[in-house]
Amino acid sequence: MTRDLTGLRIRERRKALGLRQSELARICGISPSYLNLIEHGRRPVAGKLLLDISSALKVDVARLSDETDGGLVRRLQVAAQGNPGAELDRVDEFIGRFPGWAQLIARMQTRIDQLEQTIEALGDRLSQDPHLTETIHEILSSVTAIHSTASILVQSPAMETDQQRRFQTNIHQESARLSDLSRALAGFFDRLSEEEVGHALPLDELDAFLARHDYHFLTLEAGQADVDALIGEAPELTSRGGRLLAREFLERYLADANKMPLAAFLENAAAVAFDPIRLAREYGVDFSDICRRLAFLPAAVGVPAFGLILCDGTGAILLRKPLSGFSMPRYSPACALWPLYQAISRPHLSVSAVLETPEKQEFLAIAESRYIDLETPQPAVPVQRASMLFRRIDSGLPEASVALPRIPVGPSCRICPRSGCGARREPSIHAPSA
Amino acid sequence: MVKHVVLIEDEPNIIEAISFLLRQDGWQVTTHSQGDGALEAVREAAPDLVILDVMLPGRSGFEVLQELRQDPGLGNLPVLMLTAKGQARDREAAERYGASRYMTKPFSNSEMLAVVRELVA
Numbered sequence: 001m002t003r004d005l006t007g008l009r010i011r012e013r014r015k016a017l018g019l020r021q022s023e024l025a026r027i028c029g030i031s032p033s034y035l036n037l038i039e040h041g042r043r044p045v046a047g048k049l050l051l052d053i054s055s056a057l058k059v060d061v062a063r064l065s066d067e068t069d070g071g072l073v074r075r076l077q078v079a080a081q082g083n084p085g086a087e088l089d090r091v092d093e094f095i096g097r098f099p100g101w102a103q104l105i106a107r108m109q110t111r112i113d114q115l116e117q118t119i120e121a122l123g124d125r126l127s128q129d130p131h132l133t134e135t136i137h138e139i140l141s142s143v144t145a146i147h148s149t150a151s152i153l154v155q156s157p158a159m160e161t162d163q164q165r166r167f168q169t170n171i172h173q174e175s176a177r178l179s180d181l182s183r184a185l186a187g188f189f190d191r192l193s194e195e196e197v198g199h200a201l202p203l204d205e206l207d208a209f210l211a212r213h214d215y216h217f218l219t220l221e222a223g224q225a226d227v228d229a230l231i232g233e234a235p236e237l238t239s240r241g242g243r244l245l246a247r248e249f250l251e252r253y254l255a256d257a258n259k260m261p262l263a264a265f266l267e268n269a270a271a272v273a274f275d276p277i278r279l280a281r282e283y284g285v286d287f288s289d290i291c292r293r294l295a296f297l298p299a300a301v302g303v304p305a306f307g308l309i310l311c312d313g314t315g316a317i318l319l320r321k322p323l324s325g326f327s328m329p330r331y332s333p334a335c336a337l338w339p340l341y342q343a344i345s346r347p348h349l350s351v352s353a354v355l356e357t358p359e360k361q362e363f364l365a366i367a368e369s370r371y372i373d374l375e376t377p378q379p380a381v382p383v384q385r386a387s388m389l390f391r392r393i394d395s396g397l398p399e400a401s402v403a404l405p406r407i408p409v410g411p412s413c414r415i416c417p418r419s420g421c422g423a424r425r426e427p428s429i430h431a432p433s434a
Numbered sequence: 435m436v437k438h439v440v441l442i443e444d445e446p447n448i449i450e451a452i453s454f455l456l457r458q459d460g461w462q463v464t465t466h467s468q469g470d471g472a473l474e475a476v477r478e479a480a481p482d483l484v485i486l487d488v489m490l491p492g493r494s495g496f497e498v499l500q501e502l503r504q505d506p507g508l509g510n511l512p513v514l515m516l517t518a519k520g521q522a523r524d525r526e527a528a529e530r531y532g533a534s535r536y537m538t539k540p541f542s543n544s545e546m547l548a549v550v551r552e553l554v555a
Contacts, residue, residue, distance in 0.1 A: 137489060140518035144539035145447035151543045152454055163454070170447040 005073050005092060005359060006050070009064050011039040012096020013057045027056045044360065046394065063099045071327065074415050075106040081414075081429055088429070113330070117201055125192065135185050142178045146171055204330075205242030206249060207320065209234050215321050216298045220250065221257040249319065256293050259285060265293060266303065274304055276366060276389055277350060287350065287368040288387040295321045295389060304391045313344055313369070313384035325361045325392060327411035335409045335416070336423040340388035343367035347384055354401055355390065355409045358417050364401055365390035437554055438462045438481040442472050442498065443516065444490050452485070455543055456550070469493025473501050476508060482554045486533075488517040488524060496531050503532040512553040516541075 014024050025035040028049065037043040045053070046065070054061040063072065073091055080086035087094070095102040126132065149167050153159070159167075212234075219225035227250045237243045260283055272278040280290045288310065295308035307323030315333070322328050327335075334340075339351040350368040357363070369386035393401070410416035413425045439456055443449050444467045453463045466475040470492035476484055484502070488495035495515060502508050515533040517524050528536045535549055 137518045140539045141445050141448065144518070144541065145445060145451060147540045148451035148455070148543055148546075149447065152451060155543070156458065166450070167454075170450060174447055 005041075005071075006045055006065050007039045007041040007043075008092040009096055010045070010053055010057065012093050013059055013064070013099075014039075016097050017057060019057075024053070024056055028052045041360075059099060063095065063103070065324065072102060072106050074327065074411055075109050076102060077415050077429055079105050079109040110330075114201070114204060121201065122192070129188075132185075132188055135181055135188065139178065139181045139185065142174045142181065146174045146178070149174075202239055202241030202245050203317065205236050205239060206245040208236040209242070209246055210249070210321070212236065214299065216296050217250065217253060218262075218298060220254060221262055227251060227254070252292070253296060256289055256296075259283065259289070260293050262297075266297070266300075269294065269297075270302065274306075274391075286370065288370070288385060291387040291389040292319075307363075307390045309340060309388045311340065311344075311386050313386070315341065315344070318385070323363075323390065323392065325357065325359070326355075326363055326390065327357065329412040332412040332414060333425070334412065336425070337407050337409050337421075338388060339365050339367040339407070340369075340386055343369040343388070344384055344386050347371055352401075352404050354393065354404050354406045356406055358408075358410050362393040363390045364393050364404075436460065436462050437483070438464070438479060439483045439485060439550065440476050440479050440481045441465045441485045442467075442469075442475070442490065442495070443485070443487040444468060445487075451543075452546065455547065459547055459551075461550075467491075469495070469498055472498045473505065473508075476502065476511070477505070481511070483550060484511055484513045485550070486513055486515050488515060488528075496527055499528075499531045499533060514549060514553060 014021070021035055021039070022032045025032040028035070029052070030049070034043065038045045050065060051061055054064050057064070072095055076091050076095070077088065080088055080091075149171050153164065153167055153171075217225070217230065220227070220230065227247060230250060231237055231243055231246050234246065237246050268282060269279060272282075274294060276287060276290045276294060279294075280287045283290065291306075291308055291310075295306040297303055297306075299305065305323060306321070307326055307328070308319070308321040309317065309328060310319040311317050320328055338355070339353045342351045343349070347369045348371075350366055352364070352366045355363045355365050365388055367386060367388035369384045371382050372385050374380050374383055408418060408421075410418050410421070413427075414429060416424070416428050418424075418428075437460070439461050441449060441452055441456075441463060443452070443465070446467075449465050449467065453465060456463050464475070464479045464481065466472055469490035472486075472490070472493070486495045486498060490498070495517075499513060499515065502511065502513065512534040513532070514535045514537060515528045516537055516539060517528070518539040525536055534553055537546070537549060
């Protein structure tokens with residue numbers, strides 16, 4: 001059975017401060033019995049009340065609620081994997097007592113994940129880069145020719161002059177080739193160290209860039225900034241790959257903004273309760289265009305916060321906008337129950353569902369996948385692009401969603417607490433001990 | 435009797451050095467510089483030994499080796515594989531396809547001579 005970790009964390013933090021339940025309840029304007037229910041995970045807590053509680057407990061709200069991308073608890077659980085000494089059963093107590101240390105461990109774990117990815121990418125590059133393999137092969141061939149020829153010259157003093165001349169010419173040729181090759185090899189490693197070493201993957205850079213801009217670019221829409229300037233001044237975009245992804249993103253963003261100007265879009269969207277399918281029909285654009293426009297709206301009163309994930313037919317993530325409370329694993333495969341993957345198996349049909357997280361939070365999700373037109377390769381291979389847009393269901397289900405299937409989703413299997421899930425790929429670290 | 439070797443290698447300066455070396459050692463040397471037609475060249479020469487480079491234009495040394503081993507007349511011919519990659523993968527492939535010996539570039543001349551003498555002894 002899963003627990004509401006937010007409640008437990010409130011309880012731990014309160015006890016760490018030496019506050020009585022009744023005192024905290026009074027400060028927040030709720031009854032002690034209601035606070036007791038919250039602390040024991042029997043009532044959800046979010047919004048203004050959570051803010052009040054966090055300010056009364058003098059702690060950042062993110063440290064109480066389960067934040068995006070696995071949340072603090074999950075990231076600590078991952079960090080504790082393979083370290084039997086870590087008291088996994090007391091993780092909430094740890095976060096409550098030492099929130100700063102807990103954040104530090106989580107950040108270090110994220111960094112370790114990133115660095116492992118970088119090492120893997122570099123390893124692949126070194127063992128599989130065709131240019132590098134070819135260069136080394138040529139160097140070895142050239143060295144072989146020089147070594148063999150030079151040995152012959154030294155060890156065969158009675159050689160004809162013509163033959164001797166030919167061998168000298170061969171050595172000369174090969175040494176010129178070798179010097180070109182070694183320069184190419186040095187250049188390869190220079191580029192490798194400039195481009196890749198020490199930096200996260202291009203998609204991580206894009207994530208950081210978008211997060212810093214809160215996933216919208218009002219100055220770009222208003223014509224007060226241009227794509228080049230935004231990319232040029234972004235400290236996160238350190239690799240060529242990262243800049244390329246950011247350019248693609250911003251150009252697409254601008255095209256979406258031009259097709260669906262902001263002020264009118266907000267009005268139209270509000271009129272249909274931000275329903276992406278109806279909006280796509282009204283604007284005559286693809287579902288994925290609407291998803292991007294909705295996900296990248298500026299935060300405003302009355303505008304729901306959307307999370308978004310775009311992937312291709314292999315499930316590889318192309319773009320993501322996280323949403324608080326919904327776990328989107330960064331490096332490990334996601335939950336197989338996401339409607340995103342059903343959409344891939346049924347292209348051009350939208351799939352809607354209510355997703356329930358292990359922490360009992362509910363999200364309304366809608367996904368669709370389409371075949372896209374490719375210019376290359378020819379003849380064309382059918383390739384899909386799938387989008388899943390989701391939003392938190394705060395207060396009761398919207399009427400239209402009551403009949404939707406409810407799907408108990410989770411984070412990546414490794415850290416998913418659910419038992420008896422047929423879609424499980426690997427055992428959870430939460431597995432009950434034998 | 436003069437021993438006959440077919441050298442299948444695409445680097446001209448290596449061909450020249452190895453040919454010179456082997457001729458000095460008393461061998462008759464026939465050369466072929468690509469994967470295509472290698473099998474026919476071997477069949478025609480009917481040599482005592484084949485020296486076969488892995489990286490060849492047209493068709494890889496491994497493919498040539500496989501064909502050689504499947505040929506009833508050439509199946510038992512000693513074959514020395516040469517490669518410019520020391521990777522275990524290449525060595526395993528050479529063993530699997532039935533190379534008699536395997537040598538990585540760069541090698542020393544004395545090493546090369548010792549191996550070819552041993553293979554036809």
